[in-house]
Amino acid sequence: MSDTTAQQRANTLTPVLTARNVVRRFGGLVAVNNVSFEVRSGEILGLIGPNGAGKTTMFDLLAGSILPTSGDILLNGTLVSGEAAHRRIGRGLGRTFQIPRPLPNLTLIENVMLAEQGQAGERLLANFLTPRRVAAEERAAETKAIELLELVTLARLAREPARVLSGGQRKLLELARVMMADPAIILLDEPAAGVNATLLEVIIDRIRDINARGITFLLIEHNIDMVTRLCHRVLVMASGQLLCEGTPDEVARDPRVIEAYLGGAA
Incomplete structure (x- = not known):
C-alpha cells in the first residue's frame, strides 16, 4: 500500500486516539494548554516541536503516566482520561521510551x-x-x-x-516488546535518538513494516529527515500549544514553524 493510499484510507476511519481540549498544569506552569487532535487509524503521525514545547508531557498524558488537569483523552472512542497506563495497554495502546531500559x-x-x-x-x-x-x-x-x-x-x-545490546538494538528490542502486547497504536518516543545511521535505517524499515500490518503510530522525533520519510501527517507544538498540522512539506514551509524553531518560541 502506498503512503498516499494509506493516508486516504486513514482519513475515512474512526480515530484510534483523540485528545480533546487537554490541559496539564504543574503548579503555575501550563505544560499543555488546550490541545486537541486525532490520530487516525493506520497512519504514522509525527509530533515535533522545539525543546520545552510540551511534547513529552503530551505523550505522558496519552499513555496514562500522568493524568490531565482538564480535557478528554479517548482510545477507540472510549474515554480513558482517568485510567492508569496499564489499563490503556490492555485497551491496545503501547509506548516506547527515549531511553530503553530492558x-x-x-x-x-x-x-x-x-x-x-x-x-x-x-x-x-x-x-x-x-x-x-x-x-x-x-x-x-x-x-x-x-x-x-x-x-x-x-x-x-x-x-x-x-x-x-547497543543503544540502537535496545530500541529494536523495545519495539518487539511493545508488539508482544498486540497494540492497535504505538507511541514512539524519539526512536532515532542516539542511534547510528545504519541501525536507524533498520528502525525506519521496521516501523514501515509494522505499520503495513495495520498498526497506527504516533511518534515524537527531533530527526526531521526521519519524520519527513515516515509520517503521513505532522503536528507541531510550541509553548504547550498545538501550533499547526499538515503534511511534512506543508509544515516545513509554515512560517510559524520556522519562527518556533529559529525565533526562540520554545
Whole structure:
C-alpha cells in the first residue's frame, strides 16, 4: 500500500486516539494548554516541536503516566482520561521510551515475553490447577516472541542477555516488546535518538513494516529527515500549544514553524 493510499484510507476511519481540549498544569506552569487532535487509524503521525514545547508531557498524558488537569483523552472512542497506563495497554495502546531500559540479565526472548498480556500463569492457582494450559500458553508466547525478534532483526541474539545490546538494538528490542502486547497504536518516543545511521535505517524499515500490518503510530522525533520519510501527517507544538498540522512539506514551509524553531518560541 502506498503512503498516499494509506493516508486516504486513514482519513475515512474512526480515530484510534483523540485528545480533546487537554490541559496539564504543574503548579503555575501550563505544560499543555488546550490541545486537541486525532490520530487516525493506520497512519504514522509525527509530533515535533522545539525543546520545552510540551511534547513529552503530551505523550505522558496519552499513555496514562500522568493524568490531565482538564480535557478528554479517548482510545477507540472510549474515554480513558482517568485510567492508569496499564489499563490503556490492555485497551491496545503501547509506548516506547527515549531511553530503553530492558532487564539486562534476562535474555532478549525473556524480555519480550514479559510483555505478553493475560496469561493464565500470572495467577498463582492456575499453575497448580491448569498446568497444561499454562505450559501451552508459555510455548505460544515463546514462539510469538521469536517471531517478533525476527521482525526486528534480533533473532540471532534471542538467547543472549539484553546487556550485550547497543543503544540502537535496545530500541529494536523495545519495539518487539511493545508488539508482544498486540497494540492497535504505538507511541514512539524519539526512536532515532542516539542511534547510528545504519541501525536507524533498520528502525525506519521496521516501523514501515509494522505499520503495513495495520498498526497506527504516533511518534515524537527531533530527526526531521526521519519524520519527513515516515509520517503521513505532522503536528507541531510550541509553548504547550498545538501550533499547526499538515503534511511534512506543508509544515516545513509554515512560517510559524520556522519562527518556533529559529525565533526562540520554545
